[in-house]
Amino acid sequence: MSWNRREFLKAGGLTALSLGLNIFSPQIFQRRILAGTAASNKRLIFIFQRGGNDGVNTVIPRGDPQYNTTTRPTLFIDESEALDLGNGFAQLHPMLQPMMEIYNQTGLNGVAGPGNLAVCHRIGYSGQSQSHFDSQQYWENGVPGEPSREVGIFYNQLVQMGLEQNGFLGASMSSSQLVGLNGPLAVPTISNPATFSFSGAPAKVLKFLGQLPSAPLGDDGRGLQGFFGGPRGSAPVQNQNSVFGTGLTLTGAVQTVQDALAQGPYTPTNGAVYPTGSFGDKLRNVAMLLKRTPVQILGVNIGGWDTHTGQGAIYGAHGNLLQDVAEGFRALYRDLQEGDLWQDTVIVTMTEFGRTSVENGSRGTDHAYACVVLAAGGSVKGGVYNCSPSTWAPGDLFSQSQRYVRRRTDYRAIFGEIFTKHFGDTMPILNQVIPGYSAAATQNPQDFTFLNLLA
């Protein structure tokens, strides 16, 4: 049996705890007083394509003659089968068709409203790592070259938005924490909201949870919260945060999620259909949490992009993954057409690197440098970035080390733009969210020019 907020209230005793959002900071013990005080209603969903997405077949540089059946014997996609993006140069992989609903090409032609899908090529960073693990770390912690930095850029942004007051400002839709949302204050990870509850009868669970001490690290709490909120022993502080902080976040997050579920079964609106499988399920839960909780930044993983063998051109492993992503984008686009939700939301993809421009001997591709970022949202200016006749010279497919696409834009400029324009960060704040941003921008001003994909 699980308990929810109503049972919590019925059972009495912990009424104060159940008012609003009960997650607190172990440092300052403040409690947020319910929604309405948010500095902003802006939302961000980041989707991490783990393994390194083949950007060249995702957004095809048709205008580059080096994209051909010699460089890509089994991976080449014919011009007639790919999706035209209207700029006379770039095409989308055919399996991304569902995203065209967002791209809204007629909008580019000035007929209907502007499209909301930004297609950004050649995103990377100076000193690109070709290690999955290091490069994922850099994309998420914002500092290339510092693989052991464990604090994520989205976490830093949440801190600016009041994470200390409200532990449910962010969430990872996964079992383990995404580095992007990792930090000293535990952000919830929720692989499945439906099972995100404690076991046992309500009265027993209430005793088990007990109550927080009257002051941080105090000795006068009770039950589980008494211990998780109490003295922390002598382990290294990161490990203390990991255990004690996670426990504190957990009890509040369980309650918030159970409150959301208590509103009834979740039905996507506006004809939204999420792709079948765990990725679609996670996005569906993202939409549910966006509508029913104060969460503002959500992270979702989708794995399987490390296509060293048998990648497939239109159909196959890579095409299936792209289809999932595209159907997911379209479902969110439809489902979030409620009030200002779509206007307030940005969805953005990330991946640690692109893949070799030339196909390998196993009908796949190997680790490379710059990659593709897709961004959508009500304030996103639809269009193609860094993949047009003016931004892509013939042969640029092999402009890096004769193997890879050379970057034109640093990934931090993408997130710098989102953090400043969407969340309103000032430059000093941005330098806290993405450590060393200004210094890196000064070193490589070209790479840090905003693409202006946000209005």
Added chain:
Amino acid sequence: TAPPPANWNKQVYDPSSWAVGPTGIGYGDGDDLTILSDMQNGYMSVFLRRTFQVPDPAAIEGLIARVDYDDGFVMYLNGTEVARRNLSGNPPAYNAAASAREAGSAEDINITSRKNLLVAGSNLIAIQVHNTTIDSSDLTMIPELLNRELLPGPPIKVIRGIGELQQLLHVRGIYSRKQLQSVLAEFWENHFTTDFDKVAEIFDGLQNSDASDAMSSAEAMRQAAQVKERMHQFFTENALGNFGDLLLASATDPAMILYLDNFINKVGNANENYGREILELFAFGVDNRYTQKDIEEIAKCFTGWSTRKVAPENAPSFPASAETPPQEAGVLFDDTTLVGLGSGWKYRKGTAEPSPDGVSGDPTTAWTTLDFNAAAWLNGSTGIGYGDGDDATVLSDMRGNYLTVYLRRTFNIPDPSALSNLLFEVAYDDGFVAYIHGVEVTRSENMAEAGSPPSRTALPDELHEVSEGPQLFNLNGFLDILNAGANVLAIQVHNFSIDSSDLSMLPRLIDREILPGSVENGDPTGVWTFYFNPADHDRSAKVLFQGTPYQINIPTGRTGALGLRDALDPIRAMVNHPSTAEFICIKLIEKFVSDELSLPTFKANTAPAPLRALLADAIAAWNSTTPKGNIRTVLEVILDPVNQESEFWSPASYRAKVKTPIELINSSIRVLDGLATGGNLPQLNEAMGMNLLTRDEPDGFSELGRELMSTDSLLERIRFVQSFAENTGGAGAPYRWNTLSYLDSRGLDTAEEIVDHFADLMFHGSLTPAEKGRLLEFLSTDNNYNARPLTRANTTDFQRRVQEFVGFLLSLPQWSFQ
């Protein structure tokens, strides 16, 4: 202190005046729960009694006394001596001296021959324990009496599925008496990680040389599990061995060769997957003194590496399995070409149906029969098609005009009954249907739903490329339609779309005779082993680690078996490279001592000084042996079991690391003397974030427990420990503990006793008085925290309350530290 009373070792004696305490009993060495602090220089012996229940003596199969002792003893069962060590006298006098033994490993003494001394109901075991000298520094007695059941037949050695191997990791972790070995086996398994799912998937797709399916999906999973199990056994046996052996065994592990794509890493088509990871993840550590060029060069060294089955009697064991692997394919056969690539074909462009039904106009198979008159068809050679440059007959007008091309070729078979295996070998783009004498013999999978026969406008539902390699189809089921003499093979080839950039058909018809001694992929008794194929090896010169003191020059032209040295030499040299010593020693320190040291913090010199010093000592130990990298030597420095002075023993390292999920599960079951059969423990471990043996990513799970901690994981952990402590699974649950006998055997009755016991057992006195007060409050109150004293008056209620309390203890943050 005096001779024992008469009958002291018989049930009739009343011991109510004796002191009560748990075993081990003794003093010194820190291995006793009941400490005889006045024994040294006080008295020579101690006398013990304990009653126990045997409902049915006939049900006892084997009776084992498991005794850890220091120094000598005599054991009596219901008054009769059953075992004795290091002590003389009959009976030994109370002040007799024993000869010396140190406790530390229990000895099993088989006393099955004395089981007739057991009676139904209450029995008594009594022991007198003697010291060597009155001023000896220690004495210990830790006795157990066991019923040993003999299994019918030999133990089952064959793992039937990956679930059993995952369970084994838990069961060994919980029960192994060699805990360090068990922990290290899991450590190496995780370091040299391979993904069971990928191996099973590859096995599932294999064919035998006669084009039959090699094995069912269930069999593929069973064999993949067995490959993983053999490697796990190696990691267990070599847990404290040489790193060079572990690295080489892993490189030649069939699961690794499949998992990281070395089996498709061939000359001219190098695949860098394993070449990258052996440096980044298995030996050097990421970005630790190697370049992209080194990755490309080392990938070439591994070309030709693959795996095949051999007969079990020919399966070499390590290191022969790595150094002198088989170099010939497992299957030898003679092919006779019935229809080869080349001339003799008639073909017709699919601008109209070749033999439409006279009335309906629907397609028929008349054009595939021997009698059909194809004189008007065009003449051509195979391959036929356009695009890709792989065709002898180029259909330059096909693109944009027609979707299908029809082919026929007659061939002669003098005696169909003499054929061994009739095989159709075909490389194609995109789909096809093949016929002999009007009978469809096979078609490509992407034409499955295209109709029979497909019309000229039917489309394959997936692309297929010639470069995916030829496919083999077994046509033995059609031998009876062949004529002695003239026959006809007919094929219709379909394009994926009218404007597709290519189409191709490269067909062959083969008679294959499989020669004796072959071991097929599907051979149920065969064993998967490392296989080196010199024909796939890149024999060009290679240079590794160029311009460093560790540069390796590999000469060109190493033919045959010599090509194997291209990779074996670098692997053997890697233990001498400082990067390997650094990376592996750091990982071992992370595993056992502290999270505060990593390759980056080591490089940046920001790790705490004591850990840097420990690493320096560990690296010195690594370099002190021949060959370098002996793990036992390194761990003796890190764990320092004798002097107990290394950083491992420092207060900073005590309860400082966060438990990983498997550590949390196993330690929880161990601490309650729980009973676990494996059961769903792997699934629980996966729900907590640790899917052992099936992880996709090649980096293994972090040795930093905090990286596996999350609200989702913590919630799963709490739900598990509560379920275990409260025995919610019932008597048949795969994990449970016997609450009442646990408490009874330790004499625990009151809330205070229970709190003290578990606080000591689980937290070693690290809880503050206030924290212990909160524990006592939890156990002594009702659900509203109102006082409700714990009593044994109602056993069910007593047991439930203790179980809820223990579930609470195992949920505490303090229990998450190791």
